[in-house]
Amino acid sequence: MNTPSSTSGVERTEGPAIRIGALVPLTRPGWVEAGQQLLAGLELAVHDVNTAGGLAGRPLELLVRDTAADARKATAAVDELASLGVAALAGEYHSVVARAAATRADALGLPFLCSSAVLDALTEEPTSWVARLAPAQSRGWRIYADFLQRAGHRRIAIAAQPSVYWASGTRILKDCLTPHGVDVIELDMGSLAPTAICDQLADTQATALLLLVGHPEPAVPIVKAVRHDSRLAGIMLGAPAGQPEFAEWTGLLGVDGAAIPFLRYLPERLGPLGLRIEADLRERLGQAPSFVAFEGYDTIIVLADLIRSHGESRAQLAKAWPDVAVEGSRGPIRFSRAPGISVWQWAWPPIEVVDRDPAALDRYRVLHAG
Template identity: 65%
Template sequence: MSVVRIGALAPLSPPGWVGAGRQLAAGLELGVRDVNAAGGIGGRPVELLVRDTAADPVRAAEAVGELAGLGVAALVGEYHSVVARAVAERAEASGLPYLCSSAVLDGLVDGQAARVARLAPAQSYGWRVYAEFLLRAGHRRIAVAVAPGAYWAAGVEVLRGCFAAHGGEVVAFDLRGRPPRALCDAVAGSGAGALLLLVGHPDPAVPIVRAVRRDRRLRGLLLGAPAGQPEFGEWLDLLGADGAGVPFLSYLPERLGPLGTRVDAELRELLGAEPSFVAFEGWDAVAVLAAALRVAGGDGVRWPDVAVTGTRGPVRFSRVPGSGVWQWAWPPVRVIDRDPEDPTRWRTLHTA
């Protein structure tokens, strides 16, 4: 019996965020296992061909070409936004359906893509929710530590727009040539009540957290990480109690339904650790892509015709202004943190 090949992309080696890549790969693999247990796609089993992007857009685009040559029916995955953008552009040009599981950059493609869809919320949506959380908490002047990159720059602009609309201000500190101690000096003199880490993990995020926590001038300063660095177990392993009380965006509901609970248990067994929202994005992506291929029946993928019950709710796609792709509008979005009383426990601080 012939198989349906699906190409999967994830950052599984440095400088990619390997922890996120492993979570994504686990979700994809479990999703394929479940699709095959239910009869595959039109009676044909699914075979997942995984390629490591290492957070490199060129390597990812080359992988798309390789996978197309191997006859994949579609592409799925990727975590890093700039890499997902390269995949989306190459997939659209190659005529391959691509379901982006986890990257959030609004401008995933130039213009309007017919074959590209996304499960993760657009960055402008999620980061507006985060700004709303900060504003409701009384913050009107915040600082951001910003690493180079289109994703981080886009995040700064979203935050600035939200704060400006409420008479607030965002003070940005470029990290190039600025070690953690110098950053602490700058933040201490900025008058900001919060510092957001728009940086990679573990470096420089972990050294910055350690420096801030040990600086007496910054006691009472809120540390935040909208991109979700504290979600992963490595954050807790490296920082311990210093990593608690750092709000971030999570794309999981506060309570999972029966399907989500079952998948959660199986992901825990597969990972040997608590699954992050990225793992659930992987499982949902495979379930949605399998449904899309069944509906298409070999005649291309029509994203508006897809309706699937995922681990985090019903998934349907529509056009969202500014994104250019078919979008699930919207997944659950919460601001959560690790409880300072017990850093292994989550606290919900704000819900979209």
């Protein structure tokens, strides 16, 4: 699926547009709400750049392609966008899809700034063509593990579906927790229904269950089953991947979806720029923006700064990642080579562990920060 190009604010610009390709999940089985949030941020930033006069008087144009959480579609979209002459790629939310896009962009020599995917190994080998705004999974999930340990959990169950992303998350949690004497019990999601998970969970005597599963299925049925099982009244549910961040979660679960800690990539308090962007995103979305919308906004701001400083040459843009010094919506953005990460990395965005307040579902409680 191709969506219309975005050239908001072009009335103050002239000359041929500078094109940026955008990869976003806008249809199932992609996480559509995440894709909509990401796209809102990308489009708002394009609007802001163009309203301010564009880049040397030329407008930015966003060519949007729906990945639908499909790595093959993403790869085909990268090929198409490269042939259309985009200066760079932006976006993507799903880690496995972003990895496919990054691999293809690297092969084609097309700069790609990944907005939101966290899987450490976005490319098999180090590359100069790809950079990332989101924190690597190993950093964010290590902070989540620290939160669990500080909260006193000594026996933790993990319900994980088969995938590279969930397997990586499980490994990070175990590597961080087991050296401190925390027992980590894996529940086989390949064979367990929600009620069976409750039975196994009751037998484990775990004090926390982490949901490393898709949304809404099977995450929502699991939450409902656990919340309404009297044997599990004292157990904490956790979702490090951020499922409770989005409004759909609350719409499906109500108060059952509250008090489930998750990772989000925002500072505890936004600065003046962030507050202005938050207000604009809220108006554009008709609801509170998630951190994913901020990631989208910052992606375009970084790419616009690079193009303004170094031109449209793909090779020159790829060389310029270490030159980035941009004030983003969530703080100053610079890229470096982080140990164990194969792409240029913002090290590091702000990271919080938060949950939704049962007394006010639209309010977040900050539980831990890293």
